[in-house]
Amino acid sequence: MQSSLPLNALRVFLVACRHRSFTAAAQELSVTHGAVSRQMKLLEDRLGQVLFEKEGLRMAPTPHALAFAEEIGHAFSRIHEASLHYGRGLTTRLLRVHAPATFAMKWLIPRLPDFNKRYPDARIQVQTATTQQLRLEGAFDLAIRRGKPIQSNFSGIALFEERHSLIASPELLQQIPLKRLEDIHHHVWISSDTRPRHWDEWLTSAGMNNKPWRSLRFDHFYVSYSAIQDGLGIGIGPIPTLNKDIEKGRIVTPFPDLLTSAQQYWAITQNSTQKTLLHKQFEDWLQEQVID
Structure with missing residues (x-):
């Protein structure tokens, strides 16, 4: 051949x-x-x-x-x-954004209609990755990352700090209320392989070191989150990433003041990338969304 x-x-x-x-x-x-x-x-x-x-x-x-x-x-x-x-012309109004799957689904995509309304000629292509796929490789213009320091060949702008809280579906709590911390043992604890320490971190912030009596575990957080929304149990979820769902009543935070330590989100760009006007507009818009 x-x-x-x-x-x-x-x-x-x-x-x-x-x-x-x-x-x-x-x-x-x-x-x-x-x-x-x-x-x-x-x-x-x-x-x-x-x-x-x-x-x-x-x-x-x-x-x-x-x-x-x-x-x-x-x-x-x-x-x-x-x-x-x-290429040249209006078709160059394309920006490829690489982001963690949960961040893209629960924070970025629900807000994108506002960006599209402001810049109808722009095209934002969202590429998602699971926790195991977050190496800064591939064809993208801007990446969203959490926690880790920015690599030397990238520069970034700070977005928001993410903490984790206990979350549950409102329907589940109507059946099995959560009034006191000890009530969590009446529930199934849901966790994910990609976020194995989040329960331990939240229990530490709550001054508890208990283990679940009943538990369910899934491979990725967005699968675990679907199970939580469906009322299969309670879990630990990121705030403010899930704020849109909280505002719409899809989930609730029974103990909103009990949060894990913060991790910073960044919008990062490789230093060798020449930023277009759209790139800068998108960065400005991201920061506006954080303030709002």
């Missing part, structure tokens, strides 16, 4: 896989059925692998072809995003 693959054939291949039909692909691309067939034959010869097989009256992608299409589809998306970001 040659080291490079024909880009046009790959483009036709993706369309044919999406439609699962040479005929439909030819119609979308405004070419003949034979032209699609020739491009697929060229690609198969280069790969040394059959990509389409006869299925009734049409040529359908093999499982191998669909897996290959998913892989290269990501690559084509990255090329498209790069062309938007580094």
Whole structure:
């Protein structure tokens, strides 16, 4: 197989896989059925692998072809995003923001409609990562991080301090009230693998060293948080990250004054990145949201 693959054939291949039909692909691309067939034959010869097989009256992608299409589809998306970001004109109003999953889902995304209203020509692409994926790698313009000092090749602006509090669904507390600290033992304690020490930190702040009588554990906090909202038990959650849900009554904080020690959130940018106007507008907007 040659080291490079024909880009046009790959483009036709993706369309044919999406439609699962040479005929439909030819119609979308405004070419003949034979032209699609020739491009697929060229690609198969280069790969040394059959990509389409006869299925009734049409040529359908093999499982191998669909897996290959998913892989290269990501690559084509990255090329498209790069062309938007580094090209000229209004399409350059693109900012790629990399953030922890819970922060993105519970703090950033609920506030983004306000930014979109102010700057309707801007496009904010939010990329999320779990706790294990928070290395400062990949294609992004601005990253949100918590706690750890900023690396030497990055600069940042402080956003807010996050603390953790006991949280529960209001429906659960109607059934099993939490009036005193000791009442937590009437509940199932929910925790997550990615935040294993948060219960211990909160118990320390409450002057307790008890262990749960009943517990549930999930892999990621956003899964644990879903279980808490559904009333499966009580847990420890970040404040003010969850403030929108608290304001809407989705969860409550039975002991709001009992909080863990603070960790700082930062909006950080690599020093080699030349900030665009949109980048600066987004940083200013983030700081406004913190004040509000």
